[in-house]
Amino acid sequence: MRRFFVLVRKELKELVTPQMLLPLALVILMFVMLGNVLEGEMDRGREAQPLGVADLDGSVLSAQLEEALSQGNFEVVSLEGVDEDTMAAELTERDLGYGVIIPAGFEAAIQRGASASVDTYGVVRSFSLNALGQAETLNAVVGAVNEAVSSQLIAEGMPGTNPAVVKQPVANIEHVIVGDAEAQASVESVYGFITSQTTFIPIVLFMVIIFAAQMIATTIASEKENKTLETMLASPVSRTALVMSKMVAAGTVALVSAGAYMIGLRSYLGGMSGGEGGPFQSPQGATSAIEELGLGLGSVDWALLGFTLFMSILVALAIAVILGAFAENVKAVQSLIAPLMILVLIPYFLTLLSDIQSASPALRAFVLAIPFTHAFMAAPNLYLDQHQQVLLGIGYQAIWLAVLVFAAARIFASDRILTMKLSLRRSR
Numbered sequence: 468m469r470r471f472f473v474l475v476r477k478e479l480k481e482l483v484t485p486q487m488l489l490p491l492a493l494v495i496l497m498f499v500m501l502g503n504v505l506e507g508e509m510d511r512g513r514e515a516q517p518l519g520v521a522d523l524d525g526s527v528l529s530a531q532l533e534e535a536l537s538q539g540n541f542e543v544v545s546l547e548g549v550d551e552d553t554m555a556a557e558l559t560e561r562d563l564g565y566g567v568i569i570p571a572g573f574e575a576a577i578q579r580g581a582s583a584s585v586d587t588y589g590v591v592r593s594f595s596l597n598a599l600g601q602a603e604t605l606n607a608v609v610g611a612v613n614e615a616v617s618s619q620l621i622a623e624g625m626p627g628t629n630p631a632v633v634k635q636p637v638a639n640i641e642h643v644i645v646g647d648a649e650a651q652a653s654v655e656s657v658y659g660f661i662t663s664q665t666t667f668i669p670i671v672l673f674m675v676i677i678f679a680a681q682m683i684a685t686t687i688a689s690e691k692e693n694k695t696l697e698t699m700l701a702s703p704v705s706r707t708a709l710v711m712s713k714m715v716a717a718g719t720v721a722l723v724s725a726g727a728y729m730i731g732l733r734s735y736l737g738g739m740s741g742g743e744g745g746p747f748q749s750p751q752g753a754t755s756a757i758e759e760l761g762l763g764l765g766s767v768d769w770a771l772l773g774f775t776l777f778m779s780i781l782v783a784l785a786i787a788v789i790l791g792a793f794a795e796n797v798k799a800v801q802s803l804i805a806p807l808m809i810l811v812l813i814p815y816f817l818t819l820l821s822d823i824q825s826a827s828p829a830l831r832a833f834v835l836a837i838p839f840t841h842a843f844m845a846a847p848n849l850y851l852d853q854h855q856q857v858l859l860g861i862g863y864q865a866i867w868l869a870v871l872v873f874a875a876a877r878i879f880a881s882d883r884i885l886t887m888k889l890s891l892r893r894s895r
Contacts, residue, residue, distance in 0.1 A: 497809045517542045519558055519566035521549040526574035528616075532585070535612050536567065554588055555642075555649045564590050577616060577636055584638040585609065589654035591645045593822040594661045594847045603655070609639045645760045646852060652756030660757055665846040671725055672776055672842055673815055676783040679721035680807050683713055683784050684791030684800045691794070706879040710872060714784045721780045761852070768849045771857050778864040779842035783807060785871035792878050814840035838867045 518541035522529050537543045549557050551568060558566045566588040576583040587609065616636045641653045690696035699709065757763075764772070790803045814837050817823065823834055823844065834840050841860025848856045 491805075493809060494805060497813065516540065516565070517544050517561075517563050519544045519546045519549075519554075519561065519563045521546040521554065521566070521568045523550065523571045524569050524573040528574040528577060529569045531615075532569060532573075532612055535615070536608055541565075541608070551586060554586070555644045558588060558590050558644065564592070566590075582636060582638055584640050586640045586642060588642045588644060591643060591654065591657060592851070593824060594658060594665070594850075606639065606655075609637065613637050643756065643760060645762065648760045650756035650759035652760075657757070657760065657762070660762065661847065661850055664850075668772075668776075668846050669815055669819065669843045672779060672839075673811055675721050675725045676780060676811055676839070677804070677808060678724060679717050679780055680783050680787035680790075680804055681800065682720065683717040684787045684794065684804055686713065686717075687788065687791035688794035688800050700879070707872070707876040710788060710875045710879055713788065714781060714872075717784050718777065718780055721784075722777065725776070725780075762850055764849055768854075771854070771861070772845050772849060775842050775845045775857060775861050775864065778861055778868065779839050782838050782864055782867050782871065783811070785868060785875055786810075788875045789871065789878060792875075810837055811839050813837060814843050818843040838864045 518536060520533055520536060520543050522533060522545070533543055544561070544563065546554075546557055546566070549568070554566055554568055558564075568586040568588075570584065570586070573583045573585070587606075613635055617634060640651065643650055643652050643654055643657050645657070687696070690699065700706070786807050787804065790807065791800065794800050794803055814834055817826075817830075817834055818840065823831055823840070826834070841857070841864060845857050845860065848854075
């Protein structure tokens with residue numbers, strides 16, 4: 468038994484090294500910082516949001532509805548002289564995310580026992596979970612108004628009133644605004660459509676980046692460990708060509724893997740949604756609205772999306788080449804790739820949960836400085852016809868790629884690559 472514990476102690480010493488503990492500590496620190504950042508963003512999201520209200524009825528009941536909206540985490544902004552034809556332009560001009568129109572005859576309809584209606588407008592500027600929460604809050608406020616008016620009708624015992632009207636006296640007619648287009652649909656249906664189209668893209672990108680980075684770093688570490696890298700460096704081939712050949716080969720394998728992952732995820736999501744188009748199917752009843760809003764990707768959009776994803780893979784491979792040069796052996800690759808995983812995880816979570824464009828300036832600058840952020844934001848930006856941001860992101864990734872390839876070529880140009888290693892222990 469004593470020999471067994473001696474062997475366990477030996478294996479633990481080999482496994483638990485400073486090279487393994489440091490990346491682990493960095494990952495834990497990253498998640499703690501990410502949690503604090505997201506908590507701050509969620510607090511900002513829970514603050515009262517501006518809501519434009521056009522009261523065309525001017526009655527006591529419409530005033531009560533405005534009061535209910537102001538108590539529902541909204542800062543009511545009165546809009547004078549605004550109707551259904553000008554509401555979209557007014558919200559866009561004032562940079563308001565949501566609006567409500569209380570039509571004329573609202574109180575009169577309730578008093579005679581008929582159903583009244585309000586028009587709610589949602590301006591879609593991002594597809595984060597934070598923005599979706601505001602739309603749900605607005606619907607919850609209208610639901611609370613329904614309960615209050617319904618209770619009032621029941622208490623008054625109005626005879627001859629339709630039971631359906633008593634249950635839901637106020638109908639919510641929802642409108643969605645995307646850019647200059649407007650359609651009658653719920654914000655949730657539009658978010659559901661975009662989410663179904665874009666959810667699998669960051670998942671596939673994350674898996675492919677980590678897979679390709681580990682593959683190329685492991686290849687370099689294996690060549691150093693097996694002494695085959697010396698033969699390659701002695702061949703009559705430029706060091707830059709050597710680096711690029713490794714990246715192109717790994718990038719090709721990564722693209723094939725990405726295609727396989729996307730096909731697999733499409734089949735998986737299609738099975739979860741009962742088939743019939745899977746994640747590429749429009750929500751029920753929202754097909755015409757999505758067409759009116761122009762939420763679709765053309766051939767140019769798909770080309771831009773594929774190019775920015777490929778640029779992200781190349782940047783990750785360039786980083787992996789540099790990190791792999793410091794690996795003493797194949798076992799050390801996993802810990803050396805940890806910083807790259809952190810750079811991918813941060814924008815992955817932040818773009819999913821919050822709106823980067825409306826975040827604090829410091830957080831926005833930090834996240835946009837990470838080259839992988841632009842790949843995660845590409846699909847939503849293309850759906851919103853924000854092509855300039857996608858092109859700027861591709862240009863920024865190209866700069867990163869050029870710098871990293873130059874650095875990797877300089878490392879391979881020196882014979883020190885054969886002896887380079889990252890060690891935290893003091894040399895004797």
